[in-house]
Amino acid sequence: MSSRKFRLLGLLAMSVAVLLIGACDGSLELNEIHIVHSIAIDKGENAPIRVTAEIAKIVTGGQQPKGMQSDSFYLSHEGENAFEAARLMRNKSDRMLLWGHTSVILFSKDVMKDGLSPHIESIRRLRQFRNSTLLYMTEGKAYERLQMSAPNSMITSQVLKGLAENGKATAMTMKVSLIDVYRDYINEFRDIAIPAILQVKDSEENKRILQATGLYIFQKDHLAGTLSPGQTKAFMRASNQMSGSLEKIPCGSGQQISFENINNNSKMHVTLDSKRQPQVSFDINADLTITDMPCKEFDITPVMIHAWEDQLNLKIAEDIRKFIRYTQKRHTDLLGVGEWIHRKHPQVWKTMKEDWPEQYSRIQPKIEVHTRIDHSNFIT
């Protein structure tokens, strides 16, 4: 055999040896892992942090895999930080825990009172978590919320993912992912809001279920308060994140006309006046349709429609004004007014940066709302 062939064979043998010795590191068969679907972060009893993981049971047998309809079980562990607690949790698990499919992280309000940044930084450092992982906060014990049963889902992460979508229809909650929070936290574009999860009693079955309404708001790192569902809707409308909602105005005799908001467009304008004081104005356009008209004493005429549009304009402007007033009291710039000044007038921003929460609280916003009632949903 020629020396060239020897060299080639040697190279081949070395390549195979290197592949066999050096490779395969990091490989894990699926029946060696548990898939973590969601986690809850609470204050621990014996350590600062308690991490609870929701893990789907792998159900075998039968021809059709159950997929996300499998039952789940929970593992908890405490530690100095989220990483330590998660790593030590492995001691309780018969298999390696796969964190990469965690779709929801639920924080308790108590743990967030100590500040947002340690948790967000800790989770971001754990590279397993996806950017799209949804964040929620809840009053009380987060791990208890995670273990609540849902009407049609065995895995709570699926419930929480589904609840996040409700914001599109009701504007009472919103979808906030890990990267959203991290981006705003690092860039300081605006203050952070995290949707709230409540435990409510279901009226029909007298059973406790999860509900997503309202937001927890932060002033930089500190928990500053909560937005009610109405304030949440005003925030989403003002920040142009709303796609649908329900609006009501009185129509006499204690009854109300209901409208479905089918389209919303909001533009925020920030200017500096002659004294270099920030002025904020909102130009809001909304399309609505009538969904319920219980007041029989009125006919739906063009004149009435204009009158209702005027009422809606006033109501929506007032809702936004209330929301802004609340955030001013909490010194929370959720709309990113400061960042707007920073970008357009960087020199001015340097002078007002330190005093920005105070400056923000003095702003008197101008709000112009132009609603249009598109359809009465009646053929006349």
Add this chain to the structure above:
Amino acid sequence: MEADEQRFTSNMAENKQLLSERMYHTEDLMMNDIEGQNGEGQITICHLTGLANEEMLRQVYAFYPDHVSLLRTVTSESEIRTISEAAKELASGNTVLLYHNKQYGISIDTLSVQLRSVEEPVSEAAVKGARSGFTESFRNNLALIRYHCPSPDLKIEFKDAGVVTRTTMAVISIGGLTNPALLEEVHRRLQEIPVDIIPGDNTVEEWIVDNRGTLLPLIETTERPDRVVAALLEGRIAIIIQGSPFALMLPYVFLQAFQVSEDYAWNYYIGSSIRFMRLMCAFIGALLPGFYVATVTFHHELVPTSLLQSIASAREPVPFPAVIESFAMMIAFEIMREAGVRMPKQVGQAVSIVGALILGQAAVQAGIVSPIMVIVAALTGIATFTLPSTAINYVIRIIQFGITFMASVLGYVGIVAAVIMLMTYLASLRSFGVPYLSPAAPFDFEQLADIVIRRPSTFNNKRPGLFHPLRRRRFREGTRR
């Protein structure tokens, strides 16, 4: 002088003895003496039993010598002067007439072998388009090509190969279009084939390719005369071999493996989408098992959660690593495929059904493989069957084992490394001097456009430059398109 080169003498007994010796006293050699008339003298009629057409032989015996001139007008004949020439003619099924008192004979083409008639090609079936395929009849195959290309420019050159068999081959080209340098190179390589026997087209292919050690086909084979004509009109060369129902077409580039003549029988949108789908199927065939193994062992995060949950549930009872499961299924599929091909047609169908349905189902229920792996193996196998080139089909099925191995040790990195190595290797190959990956590498957008998709015929103004034809333009100047 050796017996092979020995000329006929005027002594007929000696001639017969030499011919018989040359053919090792084969007992099917018939040598019958007939008394001629009209001064033609005595002749010996020699033929091999079974090869010669009986009716024609009867005519020869009955009418000779009065009507031998008539026979000459209706059959091809050639004058032969040596023992070896006579032996070759006899072996080819011809009848040799040896004239006593003359030092030569003539050969009359009386070959008659029962061959199948022209049928639809088995390996290149088409829903639409021409349905005639080559047969084992050399003459018929040439006639089919002439029929599909009734042009005076069609040029056929005969060449013998095989030291013992002296198999006839036809080198076919288009005069004034095919590059003469290419034609000369083909002749040179054919001339150098040193083997005793040419059992089929693949022997010729193996001797004349640029790289004899490669797994990939560097010469295209086809059963379809319309494909041969299409190739000739691109400036390529076809070789028909006696006894083979396949034609060789060269040069050949890798991306042509995804072209089917039927693409041009459909609207170009349909043709393009089918051709593009075939390309996708090649990727699926080569990469899907590797992709599956890499995903379920290294990259769990890339799968949607609900799908991962389903795969995990399905794999839970399987005791083997994904790579073993994958290799087992791929090998099982190959066994079933090979059994399906080799078994008689009716049994073959049963094997396929038993293999696919019963064995697969039983393997899943026994917890040996997961249902997902059955889907992966089946999809991979079916995807490779969409490829029109059987040779490329086999190649892709071999490559998938290598890629799956690389995926099992390095994950997606292994797949990427394997594909890079494969592409580098493909780029290093040549087919009669034409880069095997062209027109992708070297890149030529104009030609690539008609390979990845099926361009409207009205846009194909130019012939592919890959094969260096003497005339690039297909249409006359000023043709409306």
